Amino acid sequence: MSVPQRPVPVVLDVDTGVDDALALLLAVRSPALDLRAVTCVAGNAPVEQVVRNTLVVLDAAGAGDVPVACGSQRPLLEPARDARHVHGEDGMGDLGLPGSTRRPRAVHAVELLRATLEAAEELVTVVPLAPLTNIALLLRTYPHLSDRIARIVFMGGAAAVGNATAAAEFNVWHDPEAAAIVLSSGVPTTMYGLDVFYDVTVDAATAEELATSDDAGARLAGLLIGHQLARFGGTASTIGDAGAVAAVIAPDLLTTVRHPVRVELAGTWTRGQTVVDRRGRAGDLEHDPHRLHGLPAVPIDVALAIDAPRARRLFLDTVRRGSAP
Ligand code: BDR
Ligand code: CA
DSSP, X not given: OOOOOOOEEEEEEEOOOHHHHHHHHHHHHOXXXXXXXXXXXXXXXOHHHHHHHHHHHHHHHTOOSOOEEEOOSSXXXXXXXXXXXXXXXXXXXXXXXXXXXXXXXXXXXXXXXXXXXXXXXXXEEEEEOSOSHHHHXXXXXXXXXXXXXXXXXXXXXXXXXOSSSSSOOHHHHHOHHHHHHHHTSOSOEEEEOHHHHTTSEEEHHHHHHHHTOSSXXXXXXXXXXXXXXXXXXXXXXXXXXXXXXXXHHOXXXXXXXXXXXXXXSSOTTTTTOEEEOTTSSOOOSTTOHHHHOSSOOOEEEEEEEEOHHHHHHHHHHHHTTOXXX
16 A cells, blocks of 8 residues: 655745646645645836735645745846746736735745745745745845755756746746845755746646636636637747646656856856756866856756646646636
């Protein structure tokens, strides 16, 4: 008889966001996860809107009293540059959903993260699905708390091409300095980047079926995927950030390689690019910046492939479970 695993304690850091909403639905409904807190950051939409969207999603998911906190309004150096051209004017598909009566905690996201990590009896998995501003501030403000983090599984970066620019993925491009801080922190980290982000999809017929469900969470998932299909066309649409949550639930979905990854902080065309050093050896040129740079080269797990059919099934089966009794 198999012994049931204890749910993995997780916190999500989000910029909700159409696909962050899918990720929240999956995290709330998965019996494999224990969602301890949700923190919000500017990214797809201004942070106040991100908080509103997050609370609405928790309602639809049927979440219990999961604490939510508002975090950084802008990146460390860059101005905030939202992605409402992708996620809609309200950052979540302009579905006209009623607001939530839930309220965020009256503390900054960094303080909610601190309190959650300190209170947890086990190490907590931190899942940033957004620019890494809150997580960088946490690690700089309370460096000792990195020992309370089991690992970071973040959506961001790419070994291959970018999306916000030719070289850079949106979450890292939005706050490159924050990403550099997190990636050099030494906390065990998995990068769920663009190399896998688009691979897990839901087709139009399934989205329509979900959108007519009696269950509010499944219905919201269907409407959000329908929004993406209407906006970008095609016969299927990515579940995006929700794939990173699926990879926390079932890490063996991913094929990863362990390499040092640095964030380009200076390039004209490449700022925010994640430079994956796949050489498997130290550079032997005297002026190789990877030899000269002062920051430690910390290897992280870079996801290069995902078992997309299994991840899709996991997402759909979990979201369709309905809210917990
Ligand atoms: C990432 O940027 C946002 O638009 C999505 O929510 C995802 O986190 C993809 O580059
Ligand atoms: Ca996101």
